[in-house]
Amino acid sequence: MTFPKRFSNLPEYAFPRLRRLLDCHGPGGAPLRMSIGEPQHAFPPWVAGIIAEHAQEFGKYPPNDGTPELLSAISDWIARRYRVIVEPDSRISVLNGTREGLFNAALALCPEEKAGHRPVVLTPNPFYQVYSVAALAVAADPVYVPATAETGFLPDYGALAPDLLDRVAIAYLCSPSNPQGAVADKGYWADLLRLAEKHDFQVFADECYSEVYRDDPPAGALEVADEIGADPERVLVFHSLSKRSNLPGLRSGFCAGGPQSMSRIRQLRAYAGAPMPLPLQRVAEKVWADEAHVEENRRLYRRKYEIADEILGDVPGYRPPEAGFFLWLPVEDGEAAALETWRMTGVRVLPGAYLSREVAGENPGKGYIRVAMVAPEQELRHGLTRLRGCLFG
Missing domain, CATH: 3.90.1150.10 (Aspartate Aminotransferase, domain 1)
Structure with a gap:
């Protein structure tokens, strides 16, 4: 073969x-x-009770995009956490954990060509391994940008050559970062979003560790994009309940971004995504709503x-x-x-x-x-x- x-x-x-x-x-x-x-x-002690209460819903096909209640719970959480209003029906997609979304978003959104060449996908180095596999899956050139002590353990994408940046279709960024635990502040996010505007690429913000922090809550990409008036299509954020709520086995996450991007991601998930079982969506509805x-x-x-x-x-x-x-x-x-x-x-x-x-x-x-x-x-x-x-x- x-x-x-x-x-x-x-x-x-x-x-x-x-x-x-x-x-x-x-x-x-x-x-x-x-x-x-x-x-x-x-994890919250009431999780098992909600699953048991809704166990009969394992016998139903779940909605692929998420229940209206779950989408609303996520939208409400974004508003509380980042003070940004995100329309649940058009700007959020439910995921089976963020790994699925970080991969499939590249399939849905990366163009076949950029500036007359193969597209480039930027990733920090070190990085969560799905970023590079997503780049290879869409026949893009992955470019690994050092995230070292010299750069504050975040990649300096702005230092790349302009002709390379013109080829960029997607830039991944994890903040707080895995593995170094570095946090991108509002200035970093604003500079990256302006760079994306200048060179016409999308930022994929992996924010899975956003709720585990030492002092102040880390800034979020949606929050900064809203503050500087960036194009809503310029950034996608990815979150999950794995770290926030100690529920890695629930496989519950979401991505949020502009309506055109979400439409493409939802269309791909209709064919290639596994819907989250309804009892687990019921759990996620409650977990996103609880901060205690x-x-x-x-x-x-x-x-x-x-x-x-x-x-x-x-x-x-x-x-x-x-x-x-x-x-x-x-x-x-x-x-x-x-x-x-x-x-x-x-x-x-x-x-x-x-x-x-x-x-x-x-x-x-x-x-x-x-x-x-x-x-x-x-x-x-x-x-x-x-x-x-x-x-x-």
Whole structure:
């Protein structure tokens, strides 16, 4: 058989790669997984009751675009959180988690050609791996832009050459960023949106970690677009309940943007998207409307920031994350550090290079490990202490 060549150079996904690195070695202590960002805090206690109450609706085909109640709940949340009015019937699409949307939005919206050439998709480096796969799927050229300490761990898209920017169709940005926990402020968003206006591309704002933060709520792309009067079609935002509400298995998210973009995304989902089951949509309706559990979740993560600062604060190069629940720790070699930590302590972390691409001989994640702070408090303290003793003395 003949298979498409565009995926031939796709690297192995991070977690199978990590298993291949570590699983042939025994752990040096009781295993503690700090490699994957799977929230462990309790989700709202009433979730199971809502599913049971609406269980008979598993026998119905759910609306592909989302129930009117769910779309309204999301619209209301956007208005409370960002003070922006987004019409639920024309500017929001329900998703089965944001990964689906971040991928399918590129299929729906990326043109076949830009400025007489193959289109370009910009992505931070390191990055969430679906961005580059989406670029390859639409036959675009992915361009990996360093997001390093020198750039505040956010990509400097404005420093790219004008002729390259003219070819850009989509620019992905994650804020708060995964893996570094950096936050794009209003000035950064405004500059990016103006750059998108100048060179006629769309911004895909991955804001999945927006509700887990240390101090002030991170600014949002829709909020800034509204403030500066940007074209509503210029930006799409992506959110989910996975981190905000500790419900990664619910697979409930949304994207919001201009009506033309949403129309195209909804049309694609009518053919290629799996509707979210009705009982789960009923849960999502209630979860988006409730903030009490989100505030409690944020309190728990703030305590974890304090623990990380206490244990690692004097490590050279340690940078307290502004938001999210990852530590991005500098080491000499991330892969060697992950293997040593596993073999000596049983703590499982992710090499930063597994989240990055090598460009011009440099991989910006090679000198880092990513540590997920999702474990219960005492377990987290124990894991970070073991990690500190193993790698930093």
